Amino acid sequence: MDATHKAFDGVSxxxxxxxxxxxDEGLEDGRRYSAAPNAGDEVxxxxxxxxxxxxxxxxxxxxxxxxxxxxxxFYEEYTAPRGRKRQGLRVDPGKRPGNEQVF
Numbered sequence: 001m002d003a004t005h006k007a008f009d010g011v012s013x014x015x016x017x018x019x020x021x022x023x024d025e026g027l028e029d030g031r032r033y034s035a036a037p038n039a040g041d042e043v044x045x046x047x048x049x050x051x052x053x054x055x056x057x058x059x060x061x062x063x064x065x066x067x068x069x070x071x072x073x074f075y076e077e078y079t080a081p082r083g084r085k086r087q088g089l090r091v092d093p094g095k096r097p098g099n100e101q102v103f
Contacts, residue, residue, distance in 0.1 A: 007059035016097040022048045024091040030081045032088020035064045071095050
């Protein structure tokens with residue numbers, strides 16, 4: 001089994017959906033999460049996974065990349081709290097775990 005698949009092992013559909021809920025909700029101040037390599041820890045999507053699960057940063061980044069590659073997560077433009085246009089992650093509800101195979 002490769003490292004990406006190992007990162008997904010032992011997690012229930014409910015746990016994955018809870019993580020996706022948090023990513024889709026974004027931060028309390030209206031900012032959205034990002035998968036950009038230079039995103040600060042506060043907005044880095046991988047940090048949501050490590051808050052929920054015992055995963056390394058590397059594993060969490062692989063999970064986020066897999067979800068983007070499979071269309072579970074996608075970027076959408078939004079207006080940040082200070083009025084600037086930004087790109088942030090959203091969840092495609094039709095591709096959530098439990099709806100179809102996403103891993």
